Amino acid sequence: MALTGIAAVAAHFGRDLDFDLDRIATLIEHARDSGAQLLVLPDAAVGGYLPDLREPDDGNLPPALPPDDPHLARIGSLARDMVVCVGYCEADGDVRFNTALAVTGDGVLGRHRKVHQPPGERAVYAAGDRFAAFDTPAGRVGMLIDYDKTFPESARSLAVDGAEIIACLSAWPTSITNRAPRMSQDRQARLFDLYDQARAAENQVVLASANQTGALGGMRFLGQAKVVGPGGDILARTWSKAGIAVAEVDVAGELANARRVLHHLGERKPEAYGGTS
Incomplete structure (x- = not known):
């Protein structure tokens, strides 16, 4: 029996890149001390997320970083033999993507550009167009970025592509339209947990879900990082x-x-699904 240490982070990240990198370095060391071979950091852990989905372009957008940015290279150096999944705002010329990288000290193992966007994001980010799993020292991994996991087809595509572990990187806030007096009563808090458990159980995979905490602008983030087993059971959480x-x-x-x-994957009947997977 080969055990893999899987870690998912709940933490706050903002615009100060040096602060973010210091926090990431600390989290990598804590995860390493805990025996983790795979560490999943939140979406937008480098540079922070949007301050408001209703008016996203308020002059306080996350810094857009090219793929060869030294801050991203530094995370790979810190990771060494650990696989680290981290989210950031990617610059591709003048176009921005909400992107996740999986890195080790040997370089980039996988990249995912967020496909599904809530309305506010569409004014800032272009959308990705695919889901693909990739091999890592911790196993075959696929990545989702927050709203992606709302759609069953996203995780299913990764599972069909052989993903054993799905890393979900989020900057998932409390409800913007119907704020609850307590986090435990918040609609988005319930959905966040529901999607994590459902995506793991329906695909019979391990799922590691990271999320931001704290507040940025008008956004208050949920935390609720967790590792979920293939039966939908929560193995660890924050x-x-x-x-x-x-x-x-x-x-x-x-x-x-x-x-x-x-x-579940072997018993699918795609011919009956009307063009869906």
Whole structure:
């Protein structure tokens, strides 16, 4: 039985890139000390997220970084033999993407540009156009960025592509239209947990979900980082506070056990789905 240490972070990140990199360095060391081989950081951990989805372009946008930016290279150096998934605002010429990278000390292993965008994001970011899994020392991994996980097809595409672990990087806020007096009563808090557990269970994969905490502009972020098993069971979590959720998982064994009788991917009938996957 080979155990893989999987860690998901709940923490706050803002516009100060040096501060963000210092915090990432600390989190990588804490995860390493906890035995993690895979660390999932939140969306926009380098440079922070949008301050408001209703008026996103208020002159306080995240810094747009090219793929060869030294801050991103520094994260790879810090990761060394660990796989680290991190989100940032990617500059591709004059176009911005909400992007996640998976890196080790050897370089970039995978890249994902957020495909599904809430209305406010569309004014700032272009949309990605694909989901693809990739091999890492921690196993075959696929990445989603916050709103992506609302759509079952996103995680299903990764699972069909062989992903054993899905890394969900989020900057997921409390409800903007119907604020609850307490986080536990918030509609988005309930949905965040529901999607994490459903995406893991329906695809029978391990899911690591990271999220921002604290506030930025008009946004208040949920936290609730967690590691979820292929039966939808939460193996470790942070609740709403900052921290690292760490679980040691026999990934191959857990997937094999979950799929021993009911094998969701093998029992699909795409011809009956009317063009959906």
